[in-house]
Amino acid sequence: MIGEVSIGGVFLPTILLLGVAALLLTGVVSRLLGFAGVYRLVAYRPLVDVALFILLLGLLALLTGLSA
Structure with a gap:
């Protein structure tokens, strides 16, 4: 995988796009964990969210092969 992606002529680092995707996925998974009641079992929710x-x-x- 190349290190940059061109969107409308603007080159963006691939890790930035992956970070945005991971942030959206973290929001979805965090909401699912909240509905399931998993956060009642952890002491510090923000730390779990950062680790997730x-x-x-x-x-x-x-x-995506970025680490290769």
Whole structure:
């Protein structure tokens, strides 16, 4: 995978696009975890959300071949 994506003639780093996608996925997964009541089992919800974002970003980077 190349390091930049051209959108309308503007070059954006691929990691920026993956970060936005991971942020959206984190919001969806966080809402699902909230409905399931999982957040009652953790001591500090923001820390879990940050860890979830990092895991999803790493997974997206791995799946797109960015880390290769």
